[in-house]
Amino acid sequence: MRQISPYISVDCVLFGYNGSELEVLIVDRTLKDDNSDELIINDRTLTGNHVYEDETIEDAAYRVLFDLTGLDSVFLEQFKTFANPDRLKRPNDQLWLQRTNRNPDARIVTVGFYSLVATDKVKLIWKGRNVNWVPVKEVGELAFDHNEILQEALKTLRLRIKYEPITFELLPEKFTLTQLQNVYEAIWGIELDKRNFRKKIARMKYLITLDEKQTGVAHKPARLYVFSREVYTKTKKELFDFTI
Amino acid sequence: MRQISPYISVDCVLFGYNGSELEVLIVDRTLKDDNSDELIINDRTLTGNHVYEDETIEDAAYRVLFDLTGLDSVFLEQFKTFANPDRLKRPNDQLWLQRTNRNPDARIVTVGFYSLVATDKVKLIWKGRNVNWVPVKEVGELAFDHNEILQEALKTLRLRIKYEPITFELLPEKFTLTQLQNVYEAIWGIELDKRNFRKKIARMKYLITLDEKQTGVAHKPARLYVFSREVYTKTKKELFDFTI
DNA sequence: AATACTTAGTGTTTTTTTTACACTTACGAG
DNA sequence: CTCGTAAGTGTAAAAAAAACACTAAGTATT
Numbered sequence: 001m002r003q004i005s006p007y008i009s010v011d012c013v014l015f016g017y018n019g020s021e022l023e024v025l026i027v028d029r030t031l032k033d034d035n036s037d038e039l040i041i042n043d044r045t046l047t048g049n050h051v052y053e054d055e056t057i058e059d060a061a062y063r064v065l066f067d068l069t070g071l072d073s074v075f076l077e078q079f080k081t082f083a084n085p086d087r088l089k090r091p092n093d094q095l096w097l098q099r100t101n102r103n104p105d106a107r108i109v110t111v112g113f114y115s116l117v118a119t120d121k122v123k124l125i126w127k128g129r130n131v132n133w134v135p136v137k138e139v140g141e142l143a144f145d146h147n148e149i150l151q152e153a154l155k156t157l158r159l160r161i162k163y164e165p166i167t168f169e170l171l172p173e174k175f176t177l178t179q180l181q182n183v184y185e186a187i188w189g190i191e192l193d194k195r196n197f198r199k200k201i202a203r204m205k206y207l208i209t210l211d212e213k214q215t216g217v218a219h220k221p222a223r224l225y226v227f228s229r230e231v232y233t234k235t236k237k238e239l240f241d242f243t244i
Numbered sequence: 245m246r247q248i249s250p251y252i253s254v255d256c257v258l259f260g261y262n263g264s265e266l267e268v269l270i271v272d273r274t275l276k277d278d279n280s281d282e283l284i285i286n287d288r289t290l291t292g293n294h295v296y297e298d299e300t301i302e303d304a305a306y307r308v309l310f311d312l313t314g315l316d317s318v319f320l321e322q323f324k325t326f327a328n329p330d331r332l333k334r335p336n337d338q339l340w341l342q343r344t345n346r347n348p349d350a351r352i353v354t355v356g357f358y359s360l361v362a363t364d365k366v367k368l369i370w371k372g373r374n375v376n377w378v379p380v381k382e383v384g385e386l387a388f389d390h391n392e393i394l395q396e397a398l399k400t401l402r403l404r405i406k407y408e409p410i411t412f413e414l415l416p417e418k419f420t421l422t423q424l425q426n427v428y429e430a431i432w433g434i435e436l437d438k439r440n441f442r443k444k445i446a447r448m449k450y451l452i453t454l455d456e457k458q459t460g461v462a463h464k465p466a467r468l469y470v471f472s473r474e475v476y477t478k479t480k481k482e483l484f485d486f487t488i
Numbered sequence: 489a490a491t492a493c494t495t496a497g498t499g500t501t502t503t504t505t506t507t508a509c510a511c512t513t514a515c516g517a518g
Numbered sequence: 519c520t521c522g523t524a525a526g527t528g529t530a531a532a533a534a535a536a537a538c539a540c541t542a543a544g545t546a547t548t
Binding site: 176177178194195198214217218219220221222223 | 522523524525526527528
């Protein structure tokens with residue numbers, strides 16, 4: 001029997017992109033009263049998980065993602081650890097811990113990871129719970145300290161895409177330049193100039209133009225591109241600057 | 245009696261700058277054989293500490309630094325968490341844990357913090373142990389997973405100084421532009437052009453020129469500058485770019 | 489008093505990057 | 519066939535980056 005660590009957990013901020021907005025995966029947390037059928041808890045969380053005693057935290061985070069998405073090679077990065085002694089002390093959280101057979105007094109350290117997936121690659125299933133993509137802007141109050149975790153993940157993401165070519169993770173394998181530009185715009189919440197964006201992109205040798213076009217769109221079809229990790233690895237400088 | 249958390253610790257990578265090289269604070273770890281006076285352990289570690297049950301990890305890290313340096317307002321930032329189940333399993337580490345009355349089988353999650361201080365501000369004292377500034381390049385093998393922790397801290401530092409004005413933390417309050425340039429050179433391990441560096445610096449309104457000069461140097465004395473956090477806070481853009 | 493030594497401090501030119509900005513093209517829908 | 523929609527393209531001006539060498543102002547040495 002594999003032992004669960006009673007004091008470490010991982011929380012995954014799974015970012016998705018649906019073609020127009022940056023979204024995040026949110027799980028409903030509901031708890032019914034034992035007697036009546038009334039919901040005594042009905043709120044939302046990020047996806048999290050326990051860590052097995054013999055498991056690395058990275059593996060635990062991959063496990064969450066695999067269970068959720070069926071994907072086993074998603075981008076995943078640790079961004080911050082949350083260990084405030086009071087982080088699970090709000091009434092609903094205490095109640096939840098009790099009813100799910102955990103020690104409500106334990107101090108649980110959670111390591112935050114964020115991941116990036118193209119929303120449409122994913123069919124969502126998770127432990128029978130209700131999971132939804134929610135635009136980051138429309139995420140309301142979350143349980144535990146999950147609003148803080150989400151904000152920190154977003155901060156890391158906004159900075160990281162300046163340096164590392166990870167925006168592709170949010171797109172289908174073949175994508176158009178407009179889609180790529182939209183991803184930056186969605187993450188930073190700003191608008192970019194199309195021509196200047198393309199000039200910048202043109203310098204990146206690891207963006208490979210395919211001999212292929214969009215089909216089935218009611219306008220001029222766009223060219224498709226792929227990201228070549230091979231070219232990227234070969235050509236990247238030590239302190240890569242991806243600033244757009 | 246304040247309870248110590250048996251499974252969380254903090255490790256602090258304390259970077260210092262001595263005027264020419266980037267250094268890091270290293271602690272000697274020695275253990276004598278009970279019978280003979282022979283040293284059975286004689287190696288080196290970063291500075292770490294336990295966390296009290298009712299204490300945030302940030303406070304624990306500040307506590308390490310205060311104990312070490314007597315300073316209570318050093319720059320400190322969390323950078324990564326290390327939780328590999330095997331991280332304390334090497335023979336010397338196991339022995340050390342036994343002899344210092346800790347459970348060698350426990351899985352201890354450590355949260356890495358890095359801090360920046362001007363080496364000469366600090367008089368080192370720590371729990372009667374021998375502590376030394378060591379140039380980052382000359383740090384040899386460290387105990388536990390501390391080499392990995394140091395490398396990750398360095399990676400974070402190298403990136404962070406592109407975005408945030410934290411290099412001043414490694415200098416005396418009043419400093420010269422050459423000193424500032426040397427800090428960037430020491431951290432990145434590259435040489436920068438003096439004139440181009442100064443042109444870049446001239447754009448930063450929060451670097452205040454003082455009406456004061458170096459004294460006691462056997463050459464033309466340099467002007468002194470201070471960093472104004474007030475001006476910085478007022479003028480910084482959302483996505484600040486400190487690239488040099 | 490003169491000279492040597494050392495680091496401070498400064499400007500220009502060229503190249504690259506950024507910014508601002510508007511029209512034509514290719515497809516499907518009706 | 520025409521309408522609607524997003525794709526795709528160039529230029530000029532401004533800003534930033536890169537390359538590059540000499541003079542100035544102190545202390546130390548003789």
